[in-house]
Amino acid sequence: MSTTMPRVPTSLTGQIVTPGDRRYAQLRSTYTTTASPAAILLPKTTAQVVDALRYAREQRLPIAVRSGGHGFSGASSNNRGVVIDLSLLNRVQVLDERAGLVRVEAGARWANVARALAPYGLVISSGDYGGVGVGGLATGGGVGWLVRAHGLTLDRVRAVEVVLADGTLVRADAAHEPELFWLVRGAGAGAGIVLAFEIEAVEQRNVGVTQLVVETHPDGRTIREWTAYLAQAPRELSAAAVVYAEGRSALMSITAVVAAESLRRARPAVEPLLAIGKVLEHRTDLLPYPALVPTAHLSPNVGQQRGTTTNGLFTGLDDAGARALQRAVTGPGRAVVQLRSLGGAVNDVAPDATAYAHRHQDTLVIASVFPPQGGAALDAAWRAVGARADGGYVNFESRPGPAAFARIYPGETGIRVRRLWKRYDPDGVFRSALLIGQPHRAGQPHRPAQPNRSAQPNRSAQPTGSGQPHRRRRRPR
Numbered sequence: 001m002s003t004t005m006p007r008v009p010t011s012l013t014g015q016i017v018t019p020g021d022r023r024y025a026q027l028r029s030t031y032t033t034t035a036s037p038a039a040i041l042l043p044k045t046t047a048q049v050v051d052a053l054r055y056a057r058e059q060r061l062p063i064a065v066r067s068g069g070h071g072f073s074g075a076s077s078n079n080r081g082v083v084i085d086l087s088l089l090n091r092v093q094v095l096d097e098r099a100g101l102v103r104v105e106a107g108a109r110w111a112n113v114a115r116a117l118a119p120y121g122l123v124i125s126s127g128d129y130g131g132v133g134v135g136g137l138a139t140g141g142g143v144g145w146l147v148r149a150h151g152l153t154l155d156r157v158r159a160v161e162v163v164l165a166d167g168t169l170v171r172a173d174a175a176h177e178p179e180l181f182w183l184v185r186g187a188g189a190g191a192g193i194v195l196a197f198e199i200e201a202v203e204q205r206n207v208g209v210t211q212l213v214v215e216t217h218p219d220g221r222t223i224r225e226w227t228a229y230l231a232q233a234p235r236e237l238s239a240a241a242v243v244y245a246e247g248r249s250a251l252m253s254i255t256a257v258v259a260a261e262s263l264r265r266a267r268p269a270v271e272p273l274l275a276i277g278k279v280l281e282h283r284t285d286l287l288p289y290p291a292l293v294p295t296a297h298l299s300p301n302v303g304q305q306r307g308t309t310t311n312g313l314f315t316g317l318d319d320a321g322a323r324a325l326q327r328a329v330t331g332p333g334r335a336v337v338q339l340r341s342l343g344g345a346v347n348d349v350a351p352d353a354t355a356y357a358h359r360h361q362d363t364l365v366i367a368s369v370f371p372p373q374g375g376a377a378l379d380a381a382w383r384a385v386g387a388r389a390d391g392g393y394v395n396f397e398s399r400p401g402p403a404a405f406a407r408i409y410p411g412e413t414g415i416r417v418r419r420l421w422k423r424y425d426p427d428g429v430f431r432s433a434l435l436i437g438q439p440h441r442a443g444q445p446h447r448p449a450q451p452n453r454s455a456q457p458n459r460s461a462q463p464t465g466s467g468q469p470h471r472r473r474r475r476p477r
Helices: 046-058 110-120 134-140 178-190 221-232 263-275 319-330 344-348 375-386 402-408 411-424
Strands: 039-041 063-066 082-085 092-096 101-105 157-163 169-173 193-200 206-215 237-246 249-258 278-288 308-314 336-341 363-369
Touching: 039 046, 046 063, 046 082, 046 157, 046 193, 092 110, 101 134, 110 134, 134 178, 134 193, 157 178, 169 178, 178 411, 206 263, 221 237, 221 249, 221 263, 221 319, 221 336, 221 363, 237 263, 237 319, 249 263, 249 319, 263 278, 308 375, 319 336, 319 375, 363 375
Parallel strands: 039 082, 063 082
Antiparallel strands: 092 101, 101 193, 157 169, 157 193, 206 249, 206 278, 237 249, 237 336, 308 363, 336 363
């Protein structure tokens, strides 16, 4: 591939990276995919983003936009195209401390956001990994450690700043450009380049964190009881679980987070989880919120985690569905399954209020396989589970295409998304792979951060960034 690109605008001098540049190796790829773009542009200001977009369009090359680079599909880079990397647009500003209104630029990482807000006693529920970029997560959803207490990340967005495909800068909120504001909250990747968000943070300094490892029952009852309890638990409790094979059985590694400032309030909320299976490990701690998304998660993305991932949303999980999930983990495909709690504040929002329409489900289930296993193994493991799903989530899908679009944006929501993508991007500059599909580029899912024995959340590896699940049984010392 040629490393020669036409001269960039004067405003971007020194902010283009091409093959041969020492920075290229750390900027070329995403977390899940190794890529070889012709150039990466690193704008620092809104004006430079406009110039970068104009330049990229003039080259008539594929354009990718990157905030954090943790997307499963690998769409935040490309081969032989131009990447507009927003990582230098990373400021976090408290606009109104009393109202909790915060302006966050799209290239910031959630670890930095948590650290910046901690002195104010404010938090934004923001996924489960500190290395994830703000832009990709907040335009797709945001299923984080406080999701049942405070909703999706996008539910608390009050305004956005967007550069459209023609270079126009637009500020959208409920009163100004309401259609664009609707679209960006759930389907923002096809709307333009979202530069910044105004988000209503909430008061929270500490959280109760319980780490459990339980042995799952072969008939799936452990999985069913986890989903049943989280569906009706106090909304202060949000939880994630990783289910993975251990020999002939399966283990469930659970991280439960309670939006409470004391262990006295946190412990009763997690107590029922101790009864869902044989407990192999258990500890509860009171942690400052930034400990869940620490700056230790910040690292370059160089295609270091590969795999194939899909997901489904569920309203309840019956015995047959739980057995199917258990088989997906222990059967020939040996999928790794994640469960994420929904409901609570998520379902307070009307289905048509945002482009994220899934407001009645209570569980997100994510399944992944890793090399040498591929898409065929995942399809075999997921088939019986997926047949029971009631929708999908854009941020945990590594194989975009029309079938995924139909699950993620069902019915009238999908019709409206297509229409608005066409309105704001008539030339298809940011055309989503959900409309046209693309060859699968292997990726690794984002897995829940898990507090270790010193009560500091960690991952043994790392989406939206992620880590390896609990592979070996760890017994309490």
